[in-house]
Amino acid sequence: MTTATTELKQDLIDYAARLADDTLVLGHRLSEWASKGPFLEEDIALSNVALDYIGRARMYYTYAAELSGNGKTEDDFAYLRDERQFQNHLINELPRGDFGYTIARQLFLDVYHTHYLAALKGSRDETLAAIAAKGIKETRYHLRRSTDWTLRLGDGTAESHQRMQTAIDDLWGYTHEIFEHDELEQRLIEAGIAVDASSFKAQWLADVKAVLEEATLTVPDAEWAVRGGREGYHTENLGHLLTEMQFLHRAYPNSKW
Amino acid sequence: MSLENLELFEVFLRSARGLDHKHVGSLHAVDHEHALEYARDVYTRRSEGVSIWVVKSRDICSSQEDDSDSFFDPSDDKPYRHATYFPLPKEVGNM
Numbered sequence: 618m619t620t621a622t623t624e625l626k627q628d629l630i631d632y633a634a635r636l637a638d639d640t641l642v643l644g645h646r647l648s649e650w651a652s653k654g655p656f657l658e659e660d661i662a663l664s665n666v667a668l669d670y671i672g673r674a675r676m677y678y679t680y681a682a683e684l685s686g687n688g689k690t691e692d693d694f695a696y697l698r699d700e701r702q703f704q705n706h707l708i709n710e711l712p713r714g715d716f717g718y719t720i721a722r723q724l725f726l727d728v729y730h731t732h733y734l735a736a737l738k739g740s741r742d743e744t745l746a747a748i749a750a751k752g753i754k755e756t757r758y759h760l761r762r763s764t765d766w767t768l769r770l771g772d773g774t775a776e777s778h779q780r781m782q783t784a785i786d787d788l789w790g791y792t793h794e795i796f797e798h799d800e801l802e803q804r805l806i807e808a809g810i811a812v813d814a815s816s817f818k819a820q821w822l823a824d825v826k827a828v829l830e831e832a833t834l835t836v837p838d839a840e841w842a843v844r845g846g847r848e849g850y851h852t853e854n855l856g857h858l859l860t861e862m863q864f865l866h867r868a869y870p871n872s873k874w
Numbered sequence: 875m876s877l878e879n880l881e882l883f884e885v886f887l888r889s890a891r892g893l894d895h896k897h898v899g900s901l902h903a904v905d906h907e908h909a910l911e912y913a914r915d916v917y918t919r920r921s922e923g924v925s926i927w928v929v930k931s932r933d934i935c936s937s938q939e940d941d942s943d944s945f946f947d948p949s950d951d952k953p954y955r956h957a958t959y960f961p962l963p964k965e966v967g968n969m
Contacts, residue, residue, distance in 0.1 A: 656877060658901050658912040665915050762911060769904065 625808055628801050629742065630684045631704070632811055634694055635847065636745075637677030638705035641695060642855070643726065644670030645862050646713050655716055662762065666723075669755040676748045696866035700856050701849040708791035710846075710855040717780035718787070720766045725792055727760035728824045732817040741809040764828050771832025778833065785829065786837050793842040796821075802847075877902055882931040883909040885916075887923040895927050906930075 647667035654660025678691035708726065713719050734756055737749035770777040796818040798806065805811030826836050845851065865872070880902040886895035898917050903909035909928040918926065937945055953959045 656880065656902060658903060658916060662912060662915040665919065758914075765908065765911070 625804060625810070626684060628805050629810065630681050631801060632805055633677045633681040633684070633745065635704045637674045637681060637694060638703045639709050640670045640677065641674035642703070642705045642858065643709040644668070644674055645858060646709065646711075647719070649713050650719065663719075666759055666762070669752075669759070673748065673752050673755075676751075680744050680748070692866065696863045700851055700859060703851070703855060703859070704847050704849055705855075706791075706795045706846040707843055707852055708788065708795060710852060710858060711788070711791065712854055714784065715780055717770055717777065718784040720763055720770060721781060721784035721788055723759065723763040724767050724828060725788060725825060726795075727756060727763045728821055728828075729795055729814075730756045731760055731824075732821060733812055733814060736812040736817070740812070745810065767828055767834070768832045771829065771834040781832070782834055785834060786839070789837040789839055790841040790843050794844040794846060797844070797847075799847055880904060881909075883913075883928045884931050884934060885909075885913045886927040886929070887913075887917055888925040889923055891924055895925065898922075900931060903928075 644667050647663055647670060650660065650663040651667070652660065654663055674695070675691055678694040681694060682689040682691055708722060711722070714722075731753070734749040734753040738746050738753060740746045740749065767781065771781045772778070796814045798811070798813065798815070802811045806813045829836050843852075881904070882900055883903055883906075884900050885898050887898045888895045901909065901912050901916055903912050906928055910926060913926045913928055917923070949955065
């Protein structure tokens, strides 16, 4: 590790943990569909996607834990931090909603991750670059699924169209903060480690727009925006998610199976 | 969602290059493309395949149990259709 990156070590730990928080929280939300999917095949497919996310979260957390030292593990990050310490973007923690809502969120985030991971693959940090290289293959498949379902539901029945449009309108205000960064990420962007998501916002919008229009859905022009995830300010939903996700580990510390 | 808008597909997997596609099971999906994605999720989670075929189950024309007399029994008394029926000439030796 060079001197420059040693100084950035704490930033790097926080950054890896943030990326992990995004992926773990979304993966957990998707895992809530297990056994509740609309039909068996889709149930399995959604659980697969959830596992891809949770697997990626483990890689990010393990890296953050390694950099932290002191015998820390991925579990310390996932199970022993409280709501304010999680720094995921808010869109990931919103409840799973109906199937249309889950698909709309996946579309937004799959397009986002396609660009994000492609950029992270070029990171000067080799571990993050390797995680991104693996993740991008999964993400291309996720995007194929969410695009496919958006077209089917948007251009489907009156009810499926309405549900998709409602989901898109409800989620839109949460898509702004995912392109913003604070000083911590700015330092890492300058060091060639972190991704500047604002650089592909226009492309994201164009990609999402193309799918929504083909699906006969309307791109919202609402101006409301919700922010705060990276500072640890969350919606009321994250606390409930953590309660369920962390229960076992907190009730039986260090239990193994 | 109920299954009424879905079709049944049969899934065939090729486990390695050079091998044949083998029937592995069936699944429900809206259309072929959809079926291919589900086949990937349901049948190749542990790297079981390098190629997938999906076919609508209703497109498969199959022989019926009742037809087995006329379809298969006539072969039973025609052992000469098997290579093993014919004695090997001495010159060939062991094969």
